[in-house]
Amino acid sequence: MFDLDNLHKNELILDVASGVSSFCAEANAKGCNVTASDRIYTSSPLEIGQKCRQDLDVVLKQLPEIVDLYVWNFFKDIQALKAQREKAYKLFIEDFKNHGTKRYMPVEYPSSGFIDNRFTTSLVSHFLFLYEDHINYDLHKKIILELLRITSKEIRIFPVVNLKGEKSSLVDTLMHDQDFKRFQISIKKVDYEFMKNGNEMMAITH
Numbered sequence: 466m467f468d469l470d471n472l473h474k475n476e477l478i479l480d481v482a483s484g485v486s487s488f489c490a491e492a493n494a495k496g497c498n499v500t501a502s503d504r505i506y507t508s509s510p511l512e513i514g515q516k517c518r519q520d521l522d523v524v525l526k527q528l529p530e531i532v533d534l535y536v537w538n539f540f541k542d543i544q545a546l547k548a549q550r551e552k553a554y555k556l557f558i559e560d561f562k563n564h565g566t567k568r569y570m571p572v573e574y575p576s577s578g579f580i581d582n583r584f585t586t587s588l589v590s591h592f593l594f595l596y597e598d599h600i601n602y603d604l605h606k607k608i609i610l611e612l613l614r615i616t617s618k619e620i621r622i623f624p625v626v627n628l629k630g631e632k633s634s635l636v637d638t639l640m641h642d643q644d645f646k647r648f649q650i651s652i653k654k655v656d657y658e659f660m661k662n663g664n665e666m667m668a669i670t671h
């Protein structure tokens with residue numbers, strides 16, 4: 466999603482709205498320095514674990530109707546997706562149990578509570594642009610400006626499509642917004658594509 470092959474081990478990475486993903490657990494196990502942040506981390510691992518199971522069942526039930534919106538390469542089929550999602554959330558729960566809010570910060574964006582330049586790189590997956598029907602442009606802008614305050618080098622946002630698989634109209638709005646004029650904004654192709662057309666990320670650098 467984020468083309469991280471060349472990321473240096475010294476980077477201080479923030480995973481934004483990281484939910485029940487295993488990126489933070491897996492990357493830290495590989496020697497990276499990743500902090501996860503999400504509003505759900507005020508709940509206990511047990512409560513989050515129970516909700517994960519229910520949410521995954523709902524998603525898997527709905528999937529056969531919208532199967533054509535996805536590219537079945539990375540995941541061979543729905544069963545493979547289910548197995549990967551279960552593995553990921555179990556890894557997350559274990560890591561959350563072990564490290565608690567030292568590694569999993571309860572944050573309700575746009576207000577993060579982190580000091581200026583606390584991180585070098587922030588990664589945002591499946592939170593902005595994708596949910597343009599729920600998060601309006603004003604809130605996108607506030608969240609991204611907050612991330613630029615707490616991140617010294619670069620923010621990466623994946624994907625740049627909405628839930629219909631169309632490029633989010635907020636992408637162009639943001640790229641032409643005068644308040645972002647002092648930053649470099651680019652759209653880069655990445656290898657990962659699960660949602661059809663969802664194979665690009667936005668990079669915003671200082």
Ligand SMILES: C[S@@+](CC[C@H](N)C(=O)[O-])C[C@H]1O[C@@H](n2cnc3c(N)ncnc32)[C@H](O)[C@@H]1O
Nearest residue numbers: 482483484486503504505572573574590591592
């Ligand atoms: C679809 S999940 C994405 C999780 C993860 N990034 C991934 O790609 O698997 C969206 C996440 O955004 C979180 N979220 C939504 N609004 C938020 C906010 N204002 N502040 C912090 N987290 C938020 C939700 O709790 C949820 O975990």
